[in-house]
Amino acid sequence: MGPLIPNGIINGDWSFVIALLIGIAFGFLLEASGFSSSRNITGVFYGYNFVVLRVFFTAVIVAMVGLLYFDYFGWLDLSKIFILPTFLKPMLLGGVIMGLGFIIGGFCPGTSYTAIAIGKLDGLFFAIGLFIGIYIFALAFPLFKDFYYSDNMGHVTLTDVTGIPAPWFAAGFTVIALAAFWITMVIEKRVRKNFTEYKF
Amino acid sequence: MDTNHNRPHYINPYLGGVLLGLLVLLTVYITGRGLGASGAVKSTVVTTAKIITPAKAEHNAYMKKFISPDHSPMYNWLIFESLGIFFGGLLSGILFGRVKKFRIEKSPKITNKTRLLAALAGGILFGIGSQFGRGCTSGAALSGSATFAFGGVLVMLAIFGTGYILAWFFRKLWI
Numbered sequence: 001m002g003p004l005i006p007n008g009i010i011n012g013d014w015s016f017v018i019a020l021l022i023g024i025a026f027g028f029l030l031e032a033s034g035f036s037s038s039r040n041i042t043g044v045f046y047g048y049n050f051v052v053l054r055v056f057f058t059a060v061i062v063a064m065v066g067l068l069y070f071d072y073f074g075w076l077d078l079s080k081i082f083i084l085p086t087f088l089k090p091m092l093l094g095g096v097i098m099g100l101g102f103i104i105g106g107f108c109p110g111t112s113y114t115a116i117a118i119g120k121l122d123g124l125f126f127a128i129g130l131f132i133g134i135y136i137f138a139l140a141f142p143l144f145k146d147f148y149y150s151d152n153m154g155h156v157t158l159t160d161v162t163g164i165p166a167p168w169f170a171a172g173f174t175v176i177a178l179a180a181f182w183i184t185m186v187i188e189k190r191v192r193k194n195f196t197e198y199k200f
Numbered sequence: 201m202d203t204n205h206n207r208p209h210y211i212n213p214y215l216g217g218v219l220l221g222l223l224v225l226l227t228v229y230i231t232g233r234g235l236g237a238s239g240a241v242k243s244t245v246v247t248t249a250k251i252i253t254p255a256k257a258e259h260n261a262y263m264k265k266f267i268s269p270d271h272s273p274m275y276n277w278l279i280f281e282s283l284g285i286f287f288g289g290l291l292s293g294i295l296f297g298r299v300k301k302f303r304i305e306k307s308p309k310i311t312n313k314t315r316l317l318a319a320l321a322g323g324i325l326f327g328i329g330s331q332f333g334r335g336c337t338s339g340a341a342l343s344g345s346a347t348f349a350f351g352g353v354l355v356m357l358a359i360f361g362t363g364y365i366l367a368w369f370f371r372k373l374w375i
Binding site for chain 1 (some may be wrong): 205210211213214216217218219220221222223224225226227228229230231232233234235237238241242244245246248249260261262265277278280281282283284285286287288289290291292293295296298300301302303304305306307315316317318319320321322323324325326327328329330331332333334335336337338339340341342343344345346347348349350351352353354355356357358359360361362363364365366367370371373374375
């Protein structure tokens with residue numbers, strides 16, 4: 001049955017309306033979870049606030065397990081969903097650059113939009129930076145074009161790469177996440193004790 | 201020190217996570233792909249370049265991939281989704297009383313100017329990184345990992361790993 005739009009069950013003309021509604025739900029959840037605050041977000045790197053880890057890991061578990069169930073019940077044809085392609089070295093470099101941008105800027109793209117929405121100028125500057133960064137990338141693209149397309153492994157899943165079935169990854173990730181939830185709760189309590197000012 | 205009285209009201213992070221996970225699931229079920237956020241900025245960059253320097257944009261090896269004779273790069277799923285992110289954030293902000301006049305959030309140890317420059321620099325880096333990474337925290341790390349994509353997990357580990365390794369050097373910005 002699913003995915004609904006690629007399978008023609010929902011007419012593609014509706015896709016922009018659906019995109020807007022899904023975006024609204026996404027933005028609402030990001031803001032309501034506290035991601036419109038950069039100091040809230042970066043707390044994950046300093047131990048005073050692990051809200052990013054809690055929301056992110058829970059979301060990944062729910063979506064992973066949910067997809068497996070949808071596949072099991074035959075509601076969703078997993079062979080028809082988009083799997084992000086893997087370009088090993090370029091994507092590792094991209095992740096490292098984003099990590100640096102994250103710790104300096106305190107936002108990621110989606111969270112910066114919600115920060116702008118509630119009136120944060122730092123969110124606006126981050127978004128302007130995104131625009132400039134992508135423009136610089138496009139202008140300089142000929143310099144690293146070969147690298148950008150290198151190491152192409154195609155649309156591979158964890159199972160394709162390791163041979164381990166997807167449910168094992170979902171189970172393993174859940175165990176890691178539960179352990180992380182407990183450990184970070186202990187860390188957060190200790191760090192906050194030494195914090196005189198915790199405002200965000 | 202507990203400062204509960206002036207702490208803003210956020211929803212329980214585990215509840216937020218469950219709802220966000222269900223949203224990713226619903227999005228994949230409907231559209232066949234996950235959520236994204238950096239793609240909309242890319243479309244905006246391409247559109248701006250196309251308007252200001254059309255010849256340059258059409259000959260640029262990267263930007264020309266996103267230019268089509270039929271329609272504008274703004275006629276794009278991620279543009280509407282990102283508009284939604286803004287309005288959804290606004291809705292939540294109004295509901296929880298966080299929409300206020302323009303302000304800057306920062307560590308008391310740095311000036312407003314430092315914070316804004318850091319935010320700008322962070323954005324530039326995130327913009328560049330998201331192109332190499334084929335997506336940002338939403339498209340690659342969250343949606344990618346949730347759909348068991350090897351590249352998604354890779355990007356997630358690289359973003360957070362780098363954040364932890366470099367956190368000490370930038371602590372003044374935050375604590």
